Amino acid sequence: xxxxxxxxxxxxxxxxxxxxxxxxxxxxxxxxxxxxxxxxxxxxxxxxxxxxxxxxxxxxxxxxxxxxxxxxxxxxxxxxxxxxxxxxxxxxxxxxxxxxxxxxxxxxxxxxxxxxxxxxxxxxxxxxxxxxxxxxxxxxxxxxxxxxxxxxxxxxxxxxxxxxxxxxxxxxxxxxxxxxxxxxxxxxxxxxxxxxxxxxxxxxxxxxxxxxxxxxxxxxx
Numbered sequence: 001x002x003x004x005x006x007x008x009x010x011x012x013x014x015x016x017x018x019x020x021x022x023x024x025x026x027x028x029x030x031x032x033x034x035x036x037x038x039x040x041x042x043x044x045x046x047x048x049x050x051x052x053x054x055x056x057x058x059x060x061x062x063x064x065x066x067x068x069x070x071x072x073x074x075x076x077x078x079x080x081x082x083x084x085x086x087x088x089x090x091x092x093x094x095x096x097x098x099x100x101x102x103x104x105x106x107x108x109x110x111x112x113x114x115x116x117x118x119x120x121x122x123x124x125x126x127x128x129x130x131x132x133x134x135x136x137x138x139x140x141x142x143x144x145x146x147x148x149x150x151x152x153x154x155x156x157x158x159x160x161x162x163x164x165x166x167x168x169x170x171x172x173x174x175x176x177x178x179x180x181x182x183x184x185x186x187x188x189x190x191x192x193x194x195x196x197x198x199x200x201x202x203x204x205x206x207x208x209x210x211x212x213x214x215x216x217x218x219x220x221x
Contacts (some may be wrong), residue, residue: 007063008142012159015056015134022048023166029151046126053130060138069144075137075202084195091208095215112192128210135160136196136205137190149197157189188212 061072135156143152164185168178192205199205 009142020166049126053134057133057138064142067145069141072198077201079199079201081198084199127213132206137202140193160189161185
């Protein structure tokens with residue numbers, strides 16, 4: 001049991017350090033090179049994140065396959081509880097109101113699939129899909145068999161927040177941006193963890209995460 005616990009936390013620490021190195025190297029060196037000023041940086045970021053995060057997901061699900069709240073074969077199912085639909089409506093209303101209040105109207109960002117547009121592909125799949133697999137299907141799924149529901153959600157949300165710090169380190173954000181992003185990640189992480197425990201299905205959290213990130217990017221960014 002202690003060995004499993006060491007593997008669990010060791011995997012996260014190793015993952016955090018690897019992602020810090022990847023983000024620092026990727027954003028500070030590779031993407032700033034002249035030859036990577038078009039859509040290449042989108043593809044590089046997407047592919048690297050996919051390899052790192054999906055590899056960790058497969059490792060977690062295999063290593064802890066006997067200690068999963070929702071077994072791997074049941075992670076993707078058709079259970080969409082009413083709470084999912086309520087959250088989806090709340091997300092849509094909130095984001096559209098935020099867009100109207102911040103931009104005085106609804107206006108989609110230009111060139112969403114290019115570097116200039118901010119890499120929508122990476123936002124949708126790089127965040128919504130990969131992050132939910134690691135933190136809800138992986139880490140939270142394991143924690144739910146070790147501690148009670150809300151402590152498990154809280155721990156996984158803090159882990160989810162900490163993995164965002166490498167991006168913040170290289171983004172040159174001011175203090176207010178740090179605070180807003182940290183609070184947003186804490187809220188989203190908690191809601192995604194809660195909906196995963198309610199549905200016992202990874203699709204609701206993936207869809208909600210994708211909707212949040214995509215509309216935040218398209219409407220508000």
